[in-house]
Amino acid sequence: GAVVSQHPSWVICKSGTSVKIECRSLDFQATTMFWYRQFPKQSLMLMATSNEGSKATYEQGVEKDKFLINHASLTLSTLTVTSAHPEDSSFYICSAGVAGSYNEQFFGPGTRLTVL
Amino acid sequence: AQSVTQLDSQVPVFEEAPVELRCNYSSSVSVYLFWYVQYPNQGLQLLLKYLSGSTLVKGINGFEAEFNKSQTSFHLRKPSVHISDTAEYFCAVSWDQGAQKLVFGQGTRLTINP
Numbered sequence: 299g300a301v302v303s304q305h306p307s308w309v310i311c312k313s314g315t316s317v318k319i320e321c322r323s324l325d326f327q328a329t330t331m332f333w334y335r336q337f338p339k340q341s342l343m344l345m346a347t348s349n350e351g352s353k354a355t356y357e358q359g360v361e362k363d364k365f366l367i368n369h370a371s372l373t374l375s376t377l378t379v380t381s382a383h384p385e386d387s388s389f390y391i392c393s394a395g396v397a398g399s400y401n402e403q404f405f406g407p408g409t410r411l412t413v414l
Numbered sequence: 415a416q417s418v419t420q421l422d423s424q425v426p427v428f429e430e431a432p433v434e435l436r437c438n439y440s441s442s443v444s445v446y447l448f449w450y451v452q453y454p455n456q457g458l459q460l461l462l463k464y465l466s467g468s469t470l471v472k473g474i475n476g477f478e479a480e481f482n483k484s485q486t487s488f489h490l491r492k493p494s495v496h497i498s499d500t501a502e503y504f505c506a507v508s509w510d511q512g513a514q515k516l517v518f519g520q521g522t523r524l525t526i527n528p
Binding site for chain 1: 446455457460508520
C-alpha cells in the first residue's frame with residue numbers, strides 16, 4: 299500500500315521550454331502533496347506544499363511563477379517547470395501525505411530533469 | 415528554526431560489521447521521527463519511524479533506532495551490515511502536526527566494503 303508514482307522518470311529538454319512532472323498516489327487519497335528538489339550528493343529541499351483544490355504554499359526562495367504546482371485531485375499533483383534553464387537541472391521528488399497519519403510522507407521514485 | 419543534524423556525511427564500514435548512523439534534532443517537543451534510505455537515482459524508502467510508545471523502534475532490513483528525548487537523538491543501528499546496505503540515509507523530523515512538514519538531515523552516505 300501507499301504507493302506514489304512519478305512520470306516521467308527522466309526528461310531532457312531544451313532551454314526555454316516547459317516541462318510537466320506528474321505525481322500520483324496510486325492506492326490512497328493524498329490530502330497533501332509535497333515537491334522536493336535534490337542536488338547531487340545533497341539532501342532534499344522542500345519546494346512547496348500543495349493541498350487538493352487550493353493554491354500551493356511555496357518555501358522561501360522558490361519562484362512560484364517558475365515552478366507551477368497544480369493539485370487537481372486527491373491522487374494527482376503536477377509540477378511544471380516553466381522556461382527551463384540549465385540551472386533547473388536536478389532530481390525532483392514528490393511525496394504524499396494523509397491527514398492524521400502522524401505526518402508520514404510516502405515518496406515517489408523521482409524525476410531526473412536535464413535542461414540543455 | 416528547527417533543525418536536524420546528521421553528524422557524519424560518510425560512514426565506511428566493512429561487511430558484517432555493526433554500524434550506527436547518528437541523528438540529532440533541535441527540539442523534542444511533540445516530534446515524529448523517521449529514517450529513510452535512498453538508493454542511486456531513486457526516491458526515498460521508509461526504514462522506520464517513531465510516533466509514540468516504545469523508544470526502540472525496529473524497521474526493515476534489520477535496522478533499528480532509539481528515540482532519546484533527553485539527548486534529542488534518533489540514531490540508526492544495524493548489528494551486521496551487507497553490501498546491499500550501501501546507500502544514502504536520511505533522518506527526518508516532523509514538529510508541526512498541522513502542516514505535515516518534514517525537516518531532513520543532510521544525509522549520511524553508508525559505504526560497505528567487502
